[in-house]
């Protein structure tokens with residue numbers, strides 16, 4: 008296989024890598040994406056579905072927004088269910104009109120693949136054993152294996168958008184890398200069902216039996232979650248058992264009208280808060296899940312990847328178009344400042360709504376007091392709203 012040269016190698020063909028590749032290509036900057044899975048495998052992943060306005064704007068800048076703007080649903084608020092009732096967080100009212108868009112991450116990834124195809128973007132799928140070389144030098148390169156042959160790509164920069172289990176973060180020397188992690192003592196059992204959503208807006212439910220979430224993908228496709236012990240396995244839960252438990256955790260007005268149906272996807276995901284610092288080492292830049300993970304309670308996963316990509320796109324464009332490295336040099340510090348605020352918000356919202364196994368009666372009362380304060384305070388609701396719609400980039 009002949010050696011190749013490009014300006015930026017992007018490891019990882021998930022939403023982070025694809026979005027950056029598309030933005031750079033539209034700015035005349037050449038990239039090659041190395042993805043170890045097949046495209047179908049990547050598109051088979053079921054992920055979250057709430058997009059901050061910052062992400063929506065980036066998809067429009069990338070020219071990958073047509074279907075999102077047609078099928079995505081703008082949401083002006085969501086509900087928190089507690090003590091048998093629904094209380095609403097008025098996102099647009101509390102943020103001078105800011106909203107979020109409900110549109111599945113799988114669809115975002117599909118739209119980005121379509122946009123890359125339309126521009127003839129180079130994405131190498133099933134690229135195995137990707138390895139980063141000479142990342143401390145100004146002539147880094149990447150090797151990989153494809154159908155038994157070894158390929159080499161010489162480049163100026165490498166972006167590690169290869170997720171939590173990727174190779175990029177591990178390429179930073181252990182004496183340089185700092186990792187911060189908090190693992191939560193429960194998981195989320197998620198179900199996708201071809202049923203109409205429980206209500207027009209999302210419901211985050213706090214209940215003595217555990218957290219539940221009612222979300223959706225469109226008017227015929229719903230996404231539900233319930234908190235489960237870490238020891239549970241997906242085969243422990245029949246559809247009937249799932250629906251019964253979900254209903255127990257919702258106010259009667261919602262449970263009684265809930266439309267159930269067969270699950271078309273069912274999975275359990277663990278919850279963790281994780282940040283790796285620094286997000287740059289030499290010619291290597293980390294972005295998205297490669298650098299950080301949030302508990303899904305605040306719907307921040309993909310949206311944090313978006314602000315990384317925004318900062319990186321700005322820095323790489325400045326470098327290649329004006330020879331200015333200021334934004335690249337400040338990338339890690341700038342990205343981490345926003346990441347840690349989103350980690351805090353996601354941690355806070357997870358603590359507010361979940362039943363922790365070791366909670367004392369006092370802890371339960373303090374948690375309820377946190378909710379009572381929230382719904383008695385305009386300032387507290389404004390704070391939640393500005394974090395949920397997305398802090399400024």
Ligand code: APR
Nearest residue numbers: 019020021022023042043137169170173174295296308309
């Ligand atoms: N070589 C090449 N590709 C790799 C490697 C590797 N060594 N390791 C992982 N990958 C690929 C994965 O197959 C995946 O397609 O990198 C991609 C990383 O994509 P994501 O895990 O989706 O991460 P990211 O693009 O940052 O998107 C973050 O995805 O997991 C959700 O909640 C998260 O919503 C957030 C979003």
Ligand code: PHB
Nearest residue numbers: 055056222303304305306
């Ligand atoms: C989803 O629709 O999958 C979803 C929505 C909001 C969250 C997490 C997941 O906080």
